[in-house]
Amino acid sequence: xxxxxxxxxxxxxxxxxxxxxxxxxxxxxxxxxxxxxxxxxxxxxxxxxxxxxxxxxxxxxxxxxxxxxxxxxxxxxxxxxxxxxxxxxxxxxxxxxxxxxxxxxxxxxxxxxxxxxxxxxxxxxxxxxxxxxxxxxxxxxxxxxxxxxxxxxxxxxxxxxxxxxxxxxxxxxxxx
Numbered sequence: 001x002x003x004x005x006x007x008x009x010x011x012x013x014x015x016x017x018x019x020x021x022x023x024x025x026x027x028x029x030x031x032x033x034x035x036x037x038x039x040x041x042x043x044x045x046x047x048x049x050x051x052x053x054x055x056x057x058x059x060x061x062x063x064x065x066x067x068x069x070x071x072x073x074x075x076x077x078x079x080x081x082x083x084x085x086x087x088x089x090x091x092x093x094x095x096x097x098x099x100x101x102x103x104x105x106x107x108x109x110x111x112x113x114x115x116x117x118x119x120x121x122x123x124x125x126x127x128x129x130x131x132x133x134x135x136x137x138x139x140x141x142x143x144x145x146x147x148x149x150x151x152x153x154x155x156x157x158x159x160x161x162x163x164x165x166x167x168x169x170x171x172x173x174x175x176x
Contacts, residue, residue: 026051033059040065045150046119052076070121083125083174087113091132091142094170099137101169109140112163116150116175125174143168150176 006012015038017028025048032041033055041062043052046069056064056076064076071078091111098109113129115122130142143163147155156175163171 022047026054029055029064030058033062036062039063042067044068046117046121047150068121069119080121083121084128087125087129087172087174088132088135090172091129091134092136093132094129094172095133095136095140098133098140098170102137102140107167109137110143110166110168111140112143112145112160112168112171114156114159114163114171114173114175115144115146116156116173117148118146122174125172129172147175 003012003014003016007014015032017031019025019028025043029041029043029048029051032038042065044067049066049069049071052064052066053071053073053076056062056073060075062075064073065079066076067079068081069078070080094111095109098111101107102109111129111133113126115126126144130144133140133142143166145159145163147159149155156173160171160173
C-alpha cells in the first residue's frame, strides 16, 4: 500500500515481483539488477538475506534495501525492527496480566513466544520478551518455539494451541 500511495502522491515508478518459493529470490533480484535501470531494489525478510548478499556483491553499483534483516554491505541498507525492545514491552504487559491472574487463580504464570524462523534478530526479540516477562514476574515461565516458516499459519496455530494446553495464557509471535 505504501508503494501505491507513493506512486500516486509522489509520481514514483516501480516494478515488483512476489517470489513464492525461496529458490526464486535470487533469480528475481538478478533480473532487476541486470537491467541496471533501477535506482533501488528492495527485498523483504531475513530469508532473502543470503540472496541479497550474493546479488549485491555481483552488482556493487546497484543500491539495495533489505527490510526486516541486518545486512552490512556498502551498497545495502537495512531497515529492521528492534524486536528486543518491542518484545520487552510485550513481555512486561504479559507479565502484569499473568501476575494478576496468578493472584486470583494460584496457577504459575506462563507466557510463550513463537518465532517464524531461528534468525538472530528474532531470537533477540525472544530474549527481550522473556526479559520483560521476568522483569515483572520473576517466578513465571516463558515457553519458546520456532515454526521454521513465515507462511504457515496452521503450524503456528498448532504451536500456539500446544502452548495453551500447557498453561500458557499470553503468546507473543514474531512469525510474520
